[in-house]
Amino acid sequence: MDLNRPDEREDTRYRICPICEATCGLELRVKGREVLSIRGDDADVFSGGFVCPKGVALRDLDADPDRLRTPLVRRDGQLVEASWDEAFEEIQRGLMPLLAEHGNDALGIYVGNPSAHNTATLLYMQVLFASFMTRNRYSASTVDQYPKQVACGLLFGTSLSVPVPDIDRTEYLLMLGANPMASNGSLFTAPDFRGRARRLRERGGKLVVVDPRRSETARIADRHVALRPGTDALLLAAIAQVLFAEGRVRLGAAAEWTEGLEVVEEAVARFTPERVAPHCGVPAEVVRELARELAEAESAAVYGRIGTTTTAFGTTASWLVDVLNVLTGNLDRPGGAMFPQAAAFASNTQGEPGRGRGIGLHRHRSRVRGAPEVLGEFPVACLAEEIETAGEGQIRALLTVAGNPALSTPNSRRLSKALDSLDFMLSIDFYLNETTRHANVVLPGPSPLEQSHYDVVFPQLSVRNWARYSPPVFEPPPGRPGEWEIILRLVGVLIGQGPKADVSALDDLAIAFQVKAAVESRGSTLHGRDPEEIRAAIGTRRGPERMVDLALRSGPYGDHFGARPEGITLASLEATPHGIDLGALEPRLPEVLRTPSGRIELAPPMLVEDLDRLEASLAEPTATGLLLVGRRHVRSNNSWMHNLPTLAKGPVRCTLLLHPTDAERLGLADGDAARIQSRVGSVVAPVEVTDAIRPGVVSLPHGWGHDEPGTRMRVAAERPGTNSNVLADELALDPLSGTSVLNGIPVSVEAHVDA
Ligand SMILES: Nc1nc2c(c(=O)[nH]1)N[C@H]1C(S)=C(S)[C@@H](COP(=O)(O)OP(=O)(O)OC[C@H]3O[C@@H](n4cnc5c(=O)[nH]c(N)nc54)[C@H](O)[C@@H]3O)O[C@H]1N2
Ligand SMILES: Nc1nc2c(c(=O)[nH]1)N[C@H]1C(S)=C(S)[C@@H](COP(=O)(O)OP(=O)(O)OC[C@H]3O[C@@H](n4cnc5c(=O)[nH]c(N)nc54)[C@H](O)[C@@H]3O)O[C@H]1N2
Ligand code: SF4
Ligand SMILES: [Mo]
Numbered sequence: 001m002d003l004n005r006p007d008e009r010e011d012t013r014y015r016i017c018p019i020c021e022a023t024c025g026l027e028l029r030v031k032g033r034e035v036l037s038i039r040g041d042d043a044d045v046f047s048g049g050f051v052c053p054k055g056v057a058l059r060d061l062d063a064d065p066d067r068l069r070t071p072l073v074r075r076d077g078q079l080v081e082a083s084w085d086e087a088f089e090e091i092q093r094g095l096m097p098l099l100a101e102h103g104n105d106a107l108g109i110y111v112g113n114p115s116a117h118n119t120a121t122l123l124y125m126q127v128l129f130a131s132f133m134t135r136n137r138y139s140a141s142t143v144d145q146y147p148k149q150v151a152c153g154l155l156f157g158t159s160l161s162v163p164v165p166d167i168d169r170t171e172y173l174l175m176l177g178a179n180p181m182a183s184n185g186s187l188f189t190a191p192d193f194r195g196r197a198r199r200l201r202e203r204g205g206k207l208v209v210v211d212p213r214r215s216e217t218a219r220i221a222d223r224h225v226a227l228r229p230g231t232d233a234l235l236l237a238a239i240a241q242v243l244f245a246e247g248r249v250r251l252g253a254a255a256e257w258t259e260g261l262e263v264v265e266e267a268v269a270r271f272t273p274e275r276v277a278p279h280c281g282v283p284a285e286v287v288r289e290l291a292r293e294l295a296e297a298e299s300a301a302v303y304g305r306i307g308t309t310t311t312a313f314g315t316t317a318s319w320l321v322d323v324l325n326v327l328t329g330n331l332d333r334p335g336g337a338m339f340p341q342a343a344a345f346a347s348n349t350q351g352e353p354g355r356g357r358g359i360g361l362h363r364h365r366s367r368v369r370g371a372p373e374v375l376g377e378f379p380v381a382c383l384a385e386e387i388e389t390a391g392e393g394q395i396r397a398l399l400t401v402a403g404n405p406a407l408s409t410p411n412s413r414r415l416s417k418a419l420d421s422l423d424f425m426l427s428i429d430f431y432l433n434e435t436t437r438h439a440n441v442v443l444p445g446p447s448p449l450e451q452s453h454y455d456v457v458f459p460q461l462s463v464r465n466w467a468r469y470s471p472p473v474f475e476p477p478p479g480r481p482g483e484w485e486i487i488l489r490l491v492g493v494l495i496g497q498g499p500k501a502d503v504s505a506l507d508d509l510a511i512a513f514q515v516k517a518a519v520e521s522r523g524s525t526l527h528g529r530d531p532e533e534i535r536a537a538i539g540t541r542r543g544p545e546r547m548v549d550l551a552l553r554s555g556p557y558g559d560h561f562g563a564r565p566e567g568i569t570l571a572s573l574e575a576t577p578h579g580i581d582l583g584a585l586e587p588r589l590p591e592v593l594r595t596p597s598g599r600i601e602l603a604p605p606m607l608v609e610d611l612d613r614l615e616a617s618l619a620e621p622t623a624t625g626l627l628l629v630g631r632r633h634v635r636s637n638n639s640w641m642h643n644l645p646t647l648a649k650g651p652v653r654c655t656l657l658l659h660p661t662d663a664e665r666l667g668l669a670d671g672d673a674a675r676i677q678s679r680v681g682s683v684v685a686p687v688e689v690t691d692a693i694r695p696g697v698v699s700l701p702h703g704w705g706h707d708e709p710g711t712r713m714r715v716a717a718e719r720p721g722t723n724s725n726v727l728a729d730e731l732a733l734d735p736l737s738g739t740s741v742l743n744g745i746p747v748s749v750e751a752h753v754d755a
Helices: 058-063 084-102 113-117 119-131 146-156 193-202 232-245 252-257 261-268 273-280 284-296 314-327 380-388 412-420 483-494 503-520 531-538 543-554 570-574 605-619 660-666 714-718
Strands: 010-016 025-031 034-040 072-075 078-081 107-111 137-139 172-176 206-210 223-225 301-304 361-365 372-374 397-401 424-428 441-443 464-467 580-584 626-629 656-658 673-677 682-689 697-699 745-751
Touching: 034 058, 072 084, 084 107, 084 397, 084 424, 084 441, 084 483, 107 119, 107 380, 113 119, 119 483, 119 503, 119 543, 137 380, 146 314, 146 361, 146 605, 172 232, 172 284, 172 314, 193 206, 206 284, 232 261, 232 273, 232 284, 232 301, 232 314, 232 605, 261 605, 273 284, 273 605, 301 314, 314 605, 380 412, 424 483, 483 503, 483 543, 503 531, 503 543, 531 543, 543 570, 656 660, 656 673, 660 682, 660 745
Parallel strands: 107 137, 107 397, 172 206, 172 301, 206 223, 397 424, 424 441, 626 697, 656 682
Antiparallel strands: 010 025, 025 034, 072 078, 072 441, 361 372, 464 580, 626 745, 656 697, 673 682, 673 745
C-alpha cells in the first residue's frame, strides 16, 4: 500500500503516541503526506480517546522545518549536510583509529529518554551492546528511575518488576514525588490520570499527595502533605515503624513468599514519627495518620516517583515504598500495587517462573571517581570527568542516542566543555541542539510518523494488560533509512565490517541469535523447538517487526508458533488497530519472582545498611538555606519539544517559584530576575511568587536553556529559558543507584542586578 497517497484523498490512520509513558492511541487525519489533525482514538482499548497537547503536537514535530532530514558532518569546524555514505565514511575515519589505538572503552555511549519510546532504538541498541562491549555506558536512567529499578531488582529479581498502583480498583492511593496531572504518569502507565483519580474519589477512595509543592495533582487530592525535599525515605521509614509498633502489619497473600520481615522491623524501629518530624517538616501526628489510613483502607497502594528517586536516598525511599505495600497486605492484590504481565519482552515472563539470578550491581567501579556500576551502566554524573581525565580507559569518543545530556544532566556547563574536548562525537538525533552541536556527525532518524511502533517497556508498567502495534503512518522518503538500519550500519562499522556493511545480513544474524536464545532457554515457551522452523515462520519480516513478532509469539499470550493457535501474533495486532485488551492486572506471586531465593527478599542487606546512613542524616542540622526542586508542565517534555509552535505558545514556563515569605525576605517580586547559585554554578531566572510552594523551597523546571550557539531550533531560541542543571551538583549521588540528586539542591537566591 502506498501510505503517502498521491491522490491526495483524506484518510484516517491510528498510531500510539511515542512521547510519554501514557502511550495514548491517536487518530490522525491525513491527506497525502500531510497531517491534517490529531486527536485521541476513542476506540483505543487502553486510552479510550485521551490525548494531551504533546500528542497533538506530533503534527508540528512531523512538519518542523528545523527537524533534521539529512546527516550532518563537521567540515572545517562547521556542521554541513552530507549523504548517508559520506556520514558513515566519516564515522569510520574518525572513530575506528581511536578504538584501534585505545580499545573499546574509549567509546562512551549515552542513551536518552526517547529511546525508551522508540521501538527501533530500543531493540537495536540492544543489538549494538551485544556486539560491541564498552564499560563506558551511560543513560538518562541515572538522572531518573534507577533507584526504583535497583530496589525492585533486589526485592523481586528483575529491574522492571515494578509494582504499579492499581488505580482503577484501589481505595487509597498514597503518591510521593509524582505529578501525573502534568507528567501523565511514570513507571505507572495510566492514560487519563485525571479521569482515573476522579473515579477513585467518586467511589469513596482517597488520594494523598506528598510533595513540597501544591502540584496540579495535589490540588485534586484529598490531602496534601508538603514535606521538605529529600526526606521521603525518613517519612516512609516512620510510617513502617508505626505499622509495626501499633501491630498493624498484615502481609496477606504475600506472606507465604516474603522473607526478611523481622529484619525490616528491627531496622526501622529507630525511625519514630517524633524523630523524623522536624526533618520531614511533617508533624508526627500526620505520619501516624498516614500509617493508620494505609493500614485501614480496604485496599491501598503506595507509589513514589521522580521526587523520591532523584534524591540522596532514592533507592532506600523506593524500597520503602514497596515495603509499605507489603506490610499492608497490598502487594500483588487487586486494588493494591500489582505486577503487569506484558505480552512481550518482559524479563519477569522469561526463564524459569518463580526463580532467577537477580540483578547485577556494583560489579566494577568507574575509573576516576570509583563510582559503582549499576545495571550495566555508570552514573551519567561521572561522564564529564571520564572524558576530561587522561589515562587508560579515558573516553575519547562519544555516541549519544536520543539524548540531550548537555541540558539534562548535572553540572551541564562542565559536561558541555568536556564534550568539546572529545576526539570524536556521533549523535543519533533529529535536532541540532545543545548536545548534538558538539558532534562530528549527526544521524537523524525519520519522523516518528514514518516509523512503526510497539511499546517494549510500558506494557511492563501498565495499569492494565494490553498489546498494541502501530504501522508507520507515512512511508519515509526514498533512501531515508529507519533508525534500526542506522544503528545496524553503525554496528557494521564498530565490528570492523566498514561503512558499507550489509545491514540486512546483520539483521538476519541478530534475529538468528534471538531465536537460538529462545529455543535454548529453559523456561522459554520455545524451549527445544527447531530454530529453522521458527526462523521460517517469521522470515518474511525485517527489522523491529520481526523481533516484535518473535517476542509476541513466544510471550505469555502468544501463539507459541502453532502450539497455541488462538494466541497473539504481530499479524493479529495488525488486524486490530485499536489494540487488544488483555484484562485487568492479576496476582502474579510467586511466578513473577526472579530472585535467587524464589522469595520476595524484603530486607536486602545493601538497603538495610543504608538505613544507618539515613539515620545519620537525622543528626545533620536541617538546612537553613533554600532547597531547589524541579517540576514538569504538560506542554513541555524534558528538553526537546520546545521548538514546536503549538506547545511553545502561552505564558513563560521556565520560572523560579518562590514562597511569599521567602520573596519578601529576599526583596523579590513577581517577574523580577533572580540569581540562583549552587555549589557548582549560577543562573538567572524570572521569579513567580506563589504560596503553592513550601517556604524554604524553590522550584525551577529542567530542560531549558536554548540559547547556546550553533543550535538550530528557531522557535525554542525565541524563549530559551534557563538551564537548571547548571545548578545540579555532579558529586551529589544516591550511592546505591548512582542516581543524581536533582531534587533538594541547596541554593541561594538573590535579586539579579544587570551589570
Ligand atoms: N534537573 C533535572 N534534570 C533532569 C530531570 C529533572 O527532573 N530535573 N529529569 C531527568 C529525566 S526523568 C530524564 S528522562 C532526562 C531526559 O534526558 P535526555 O534523555 O538526555 O534528554 P531529552 O530532553 O529527553 O532529549 C531527548 C533527545 O532525543 C531526541 N529525540 C527525540 N525523539 C527521538 C527519536 O525518536 N529518535 C532519536 N534518535 N532522537 C530523538 C531529541 O531531539 C533530544 O535531543 O532528564 C533528566 N534531567
Ligand atoms: N509534560 C511532561 N510529561 C512528562 C515529562 C515532561 O518533561 N513533561 N517527562 C517524562 C519523564 S522523562 C518522566 S521521568 C516523568 C516524571 O514524572 P513525575 O515523577 O510525575 O514527575 P514530575 O511531574 O516532575 O513530578 C515530580 C514532583 O515531585 C515533587 N518533588 C520534588 N522534590 C521532592 C521530594 O523530595 N519529595 C517529594 N515527595 N516530592 C518532591 C515536585 O515538586 C514535583 O511536583 O514524566 C514524564 N512525562
Ligand atoms: S499523555 Fe500526551 S504525550 Fe503522553 S502519550 Fe498521551 S498524548 Fe502522548
Ligand atoms: Mo524521565
